[in-house]
Amino acid sequence: MTEAELDELIGSRDYKEFLNTRNELYRMRKMKEHPPTRAEAIKLMAKEPNLIRRADRASRVADDSGI
Numbered sequence: 001m002t003e004a005e006l007d008e009l010i011g012s013r014d015y016k017e018f019l020n021t022r023n024e025l026y027r028m029r030k031m032k033e034h035p036p037t038r039a040e041a042i043k044l045m046a047k048e049p050n051l052i053r054r055a056d057r058a059s060r061v062a063d064d065s066g067i
Helices: 005-009 023-027 038-047 055-067
Strands: none
Touching: 005 038
């Protein structure tokens, strides 16, 4: 995903919710204690796609079933 696509996807939501807290880069950079700016986070997610939090399977199933 490009930075522009990520920016559009995130929209006005909190960009930190899109960061994968289980990712090694997230932990190495101690992003919980020192979160990147929105622009930095988007740039990092574009460069390192595994940093993007994925929806869990239960959420997708609930969304698909209309629950």
